[in-house]
Each structure stands twice: as structure tokens, then as C-alpha cells.
Amino acid sequence: MNKSKWLVMSLVFAMVFVLAACGGKGNNNASSSPSESASAPAATESASAPAAEETPAEEVYEPEAGAKLVVWYSASERALVDEAGKVFKEKYGIDIEFQDVGPDKSIEKMITDGPAGVGADVFAAVHDRLGSAVQAGVILPNDIHAEESIANNSDKSVGAWTIDDQMYGYPLSVETTAVFYNKDLFPDTAGVAPTTWDGVIEFSKKFNDAKASKYGIMWEAGNGYWNWGIFGGYGAYIFGKDGTDASDIGLNNAGGVEAAKFFGGLKNQILPIKTGDIKADIKTSLFTEGKLAMNVSGPWQTQEFLKGVKNLGVMEYPTLPNGKPMLPFSGVKGFLVNANTKYPIASKLFAQLLTSEEFQAKNFELFGSLPANKNVAASEKVSSDPFASVFLKQFDNSTPMPKIAEFNAFWSTHEAALSSLWNEGSDPQKTMDDWAQKMKDGIAASK
Numbered sequence: 001m002n003k004s005k006w007l008v009m010s011l012v013f014a015m016v017f018v019l020a021a022c023g024g025k026g027n028n029n030a031s032s033s034p035s036e037s038a039s040a041p042a043a044t045e046s047a048s049a050p051a052a053e054e055t056p057a058e059e060v061y062e063p064e065a066g067a068k069l070v071v072w073y074s075a076s077e078r079a080l081v082d083e084a085g086k087v088f089k090e091k092y093g094i095d096i097e098f099q100d101v102g103p104d105k106s107i108e109k110m111i112t113d114g115p116a117g118v119g120a121d122v123f124a125a126v127h128d129r130l131g132s133a134v135q136a137g138v139i140l141p142n143d144i145h146a147e148e149s150i151a152n153n154s155d156k157s158v159g160a161w162t163i164d165d166q167m168y169g170y171p172l173s174v175e176t177t178a179v180f181y182n183k184d185l186f187p188d189t190a191g192v193a194p195t196t197w198d199g200v201i202e203f204s205k206k207f208n209d210a211k212a213s214k215y216g217i218m219w220e221a222g223n224g225y226w227n228w229g230i231f232g233g234y235g236a237y238i239f240g241k242d243g244t245d246a247s248d249i250g251l252n253n254a255g256g257v258e259a260a261k262f263f264g265g266l267k268n269q270i271l272p273i274k275t276g277d278i279k280a281d282i283k284t285s286l287f288t289e290g291k292l293a294m295n296v297s298g299p300w301q302t303q304e305f306l307k308g309v310k311n312l313g314v315m316e317y318p319t320l321p322n323g324k325p326m327l328p329f330s331g332v333k334g335f336l337v338n339a340n341t342k343y344p345i346a347s348k349l350f351a352q353l354l355t356s357e358e359f360q361a362k363n364f365e366l367f368g369s370l371p372a373n374k375n376v377a378a379s380e381k382v383s384s385d386p387f388a389s390v391f392l393k394q395f396d397n398s399t400p401m402p403k404i405a406e407f408n409a410f411w412s413t414h415e416a417a418l419s420s421l422w423n424e425g426s427d428p429q430k431t432m433d434d435w436a437q438k439m440k441d442g443i444a445a446s447k
Helices: 003-022 076-090 105-114 127-136 144-152 155-160 197-207 224-233 254-269 280-290 301-306 344-355 357-367 375-380 387-397 407-411 416-425 428-445
Strands: 068-073 096-100 122-125 170-176 178-182 215-218 292-297 312-315 327-337
Touching: 003 144, 068 076, 068 344, 068 375, 076 280, 076 344, 096 254, 122 127, 122 312, 122 344, 127 327, 127 407, 144 170, 155 254, 155 327, 170 344, 170 357, 170 387, 178 301, 178 387, 197 215, 197 254, 197 292, 215 280, 224 312, 254 416, 254 428, 280 301, 280 327, 292 301, 292 375, 301 312, 301 387, 327 387, 357 375, 407 428, 416 428
Parallel strands: 068 096, 068 122, 215 292
Antiparallel strands: 122 327, 170 327, 178 292, 178 312
């Protein structure tokens, strides 16, 4: 053996000896890298015995040097980002710059801004646009914290941010719709609103006075978001396979046609107003003036209604005439990480912090936002809240909006179909067939 080979072998044996010695020290320093915390078999083990299977050390991620993050969120809820930013700054020394871009606009903006290098590093979004973001390649997977996100949040909120078994989003809050009501307008039932549609119709026929702008119930009848509870409750569906199969459109199945019949008849029975004249601000005004008994809305209006209605209540949707519960749309708000960020590790760390149990609890305290986190949802503060608890129950009995990109075809066709049923009393079968065909045409045109 020549000298160079002998020197190499000597160094190898020396390194093995050193590693074995270090392995016996039981170093539990959390900042160690996986290679630093791995150890050789103990010296007392038999040389012929098989090596014990090692448990990999938890990998520790550190943000990139010189990182500074831009975060998009609604200005009205900026306080949450500011609070998280303070904690992040103390922990990592990284500044957070806030920009007012709401979750409803962020993905469209990121599709153009992200590849140009001017998009936020972390941004809020609603899950129904996830497919478009994935298709455009503008977001990174939630990979570092996926196990934690899955374990800590409700199954529906996790599923909402997952496509093809890959989780992308960091769930923050959930939302759906339900029925607010003015308890003072139900004296005959001790302040309790009817829990079936038959009861709603009966009450409205007695309470309504169109000349005085008095109505038993009101919702945005021309908008698919606010009406899906009826169609879903009758068994219609938008896409098959849990909303992921765009080739299977179930709007015009037997249940969809039955729903259209029921929906189209409600105008003449209880709400004789054209769809174009039913606006959110009109509903709110009538409700706070005591002229509207039941107002279909979401948890984001709870505080506003508490100020305007002295004796406010909220309930899950009334049972449909077929005996089935309504299945309204639901959405999951969360944060995503820009695929073009210069600081992917720092961005992922901040997204996880911002959606952690601590900050979901703070989000509820600040804005009444319903938590996706299971522990926060089960906490005394949330479970004992008479409004949040009802909305969370309704969320459990809801239909998460489809998240595939083809869902855009629903939004481009819903108003025409619903307005035709409501305003014109159009034929339910023909209208639903036309709606389904227009969706197919829209999907084909987008390919």
C-alpha cells in the first residue's frame, strides 16, 4: 500500500472514531443540522450486530440572510399581520412590509406580478382560486410545515388547500353563510325563527308588506354563491369527484331540476323583487330598520348587525321541503407563498407563524374570523360564542367551493341562469340544461 492510500485510510478510521465518541454525548441542541446530530453506533455494540435504525433529526430551517418580506392582505385586517410581524422581527430580525391587496384579488394579481418579480412574498387568498394559481405555477407547496398544518386544522380546511395530494396553502380561517334574524319580530314563537322552508314561507306570507318594504327573508337571489345551499341540498353538484372532475357537470341532474323548480317559485311566494334590485346594502338597511326579519349573510357582518339589531340571533339554514339540509358554499382563507420569492424559507416560516394556533386565536379576537385550527375552534371562547358556534356548525354542513381552474366557468354563467329562473319563471329543465352546456362551452374555450 502506497503512502497516499495509507494516509487516506488513516483519516477515515480517525473520523469514525471521532464520530463514535461524539455520538455518546447525547447532544440535544435543536439548532444542530441533521448531519451534526446523527451518531455512529455505540462502542459497546457488537461489530457483527446489525446497526439500529436511526431516527432522523428534525430539520431546522433558518431564513435567508438579508431577507425582507412583503405581505398582501386586506387593510381592514392589517392588525393581524402587524402583530405577527412584530413576533417574526423579534425572532429572526426580518422586517415585514404590508401592502393592501385583498384575498379576493390576490391570485389574479400574483399571476401577473409574480413572474415579473414584483409580487408579494406571502399573500392571502381564498381556496377556490387555488387551481388557477397551481396551473400558473405562481405558488410554492406548503412542504416544510405540511404535517403540522394537517394535524392542527380541520379536514375541510386542509382539503381546500390541497390538490393532487399536495398541500399548498396555510389555512387561517373558514367562512360560510347562515341566517341572521331579529328575535323581536317573532313574538308568536318566543323569538325563534322558523327552521324549515315551509315555516319560512308561512311566516313571510303573514309578515310581508311590499308597500312598506317589509319582508320575511332576503338573500341575493341572482348570485350563485348565495343560492348554492338550495341546489346542493337537492343533490345537484358542479363537478364530480368532490368538485375535481370538470368533465362531470351535475347542475342539470334530477336534483338540480327540482332545486330550480323550488327556487324559481320563491319569488312569487315570499320575495317579489327582481334579482337586480336585491343588494347587500339594501338588505342591511332593511334589517337594521326592523323591516326584514331574516337576513342571509356571513360571519363578517356579525359585529355590524349586533350594533344595528337590538335582539339579534343566527341559525343554520332552514330545512328544505325534501327534508334535507341546505349545503351552502364555504370558503377557506389562508396564506400562500410566491413561487418567485427570493426568500422561500423566510416566507414559509412567516406563513406558518401567521396561521399558527396563536394567531388564529388572535384573528378571532380581533375580527371574529372563524378558525380553521381545531384547538381554537374547540376553545371556550369560540365554542361558547352564540354566533361563531352556529357558523362553525353550518361550515361542517357546507360545500367547499371547487378549487379547480374550471370553476371560473360557474362564475361566468350563474347570474344569467338564476335571474332567468327567478325573474322570468323560465322552464327549470331547459334552464339547467342551458346552464350546464354554457359551463361546458366555457371550459372548452379556456383550454
